[in-house]
Amino acid sequence: MIDEKLKHVAIIMDGNGRWAEARGKKRSAGHKAGSDALEKIALHAVDIGLKYLSVYAFSTDNFKRSEEEVNYLMNLFIEMFSKNYKRLLEKGVKVVFSGAREGLRADVLEAMDDIVEKSAKNTNATLNVCLNYGGREEIIRAAERYHDDLVSGKVQKGDIDRDSFNRYLDNDLPPIDILIRTGREKRVSNFMLYQLYYAEMYFTDTLFPDFTPEMLDDIIADFYGVERRFGGINYEKSAS
Ligand code: IPE
Ligand code: IPE
Ligand code: MG
Numbered sequence: 001m002i003d004e005k006l007k008h009v010a011i012i013m014d015g016n017g018r019w020a021e022a023r024g025k026k027r028s029a030g031h032k033a034g035s036d037a038l039e040k041i042a043l044h045a046v047d048i049g050l051k052y053l054s055v056y057a058f059s060t061d062n063f064k065r066s067e068e069e070v071n072y073l074m075n076l077f078i079e080m081f082s083k084n085y086k087r088l089l090e091k092g093v094k095v096v097f098s099g100a101r102e103g104l105r106a107d108v109l110e111a112m113d114d115i116v117e118k119s120a121k122n123t124n125a126t127l128n129v130c131l132n133y134g135g136r137e138e139i140i141r142a143a144e145r146y147h148d149d150l151v152s153g154k155v156q157k158g159d160i161d162r163d164s165f166n167r168y169l170d171n172d173l174p175p176i177d178i179l180i181r182t183g184r185e186k187r188v189s190n191f192m193l194y195q196l197y198y199a200e201m202y203f204t205d206t207l208f209p210d211f212t213p214e215m216l217d218d219i220i221a222d223f224y225g226v227e228r229r230f231g232g233i234n235y236e237k238s239a240s
Pocket of ligand 3: 014015016
C-alpha cells in the first residue's frame with residue numbers, strides 16, 4: 001500500500017491527560033495507555049511498510065509540569081525502551097532520538113543509548129523518538145554544527161542548500177509527509193519545524209490512547225488522494 005510517495009509520518013501524541021481525567025484516573029494512567037497505543041501504532045506502521053515514524057514523546061517545555069508527572073514519564077520511557085520495544089527490535093526497527101541530552105536523567109540516557117545501540121543495524125524502518133525536544137532548539141543545534149563545519153573549512157558558504165542542511169539536524173530524516181496531531185488542538189507546539197515544511201496536516205479529536213492502527217490507515221488512504229504540488233502547478237489538470 002505504501003510506496004515512494006509516503007516515507008515519513010510524524011505524530012504529536014496529545015490528549016493522554018484528558019483521556020485519564022475523563023475516566024476519573026490520574027494523568028499517569030493516561031500516559032501508560034498512550035505508551036501502549038504507541039507500541040501498537042509503531043508495530044502496525046512497520047507492517048504496512050512505512051519507513052520513518054517520528055513521535056513527540058516529551059517536549060522541552062513539558063519540564064514545566066509537576067515533578068511527579070515528569071518523573072512518571074521518565075520512568076515510563078525507561079520501561080518502554082528497555083522492555084516494551086523488544087517486539088519492535090524483532091521487526092527490524094532502528095530507534096533514534098531527537099532532542100537535547102542535557103537536562104535528562106542519567107538512567108534515562110542510559111536506556112536511550114542502550115536501545116540505540118541494540119537497534120543500530122536494523123534497516124526495516126526507523127522510529128525517531130523526540131524526547132526533551134523542541135523544533136526551534138533543534139534548528140539552533142543544527143546552526144551550531146553548521147557553524148563548526150564552516151569554521152573548520154569542512155564546508156564553504158554556499159555549499160549547503162535546504163536539503164543538505166538536513167544533515168545538521170539531530171537526525172538526517174526525509175521531510176515529513178503526514179503530520180497527525182491527536183487530542184483536539186490544532187497547533188504544532190514546537191515540533192519538527194524544519195521537517196514539516198510541506199507536510200499534509202491531520203488533526204483529530206481522538207485522544208492519543210484511543211488512536212488506533214485503523215485510524216492511521218484511514219489517514220494514509222486520504223493522503224493518497226491528495227495532490228501535492230510543492231508550490232508548482234499540475235498543468236495536465238489545470239485548464240490554464
Ligand atoms: C501528551 O498528552 C503527552 C505528553 C505531553 C507527554 P498530555 O499529557 O499533553 O495530555 P493532555 O493534553 O493534558 O490531555
Ligand atoms: C505537545 O503536547 C508535546 C507532546 C505531545 C509530547 P503539549 O500538550 O505539551 O502541547 P500544548 O501545551 O498543548 O501546546
Ligand atoms: Mg497536551
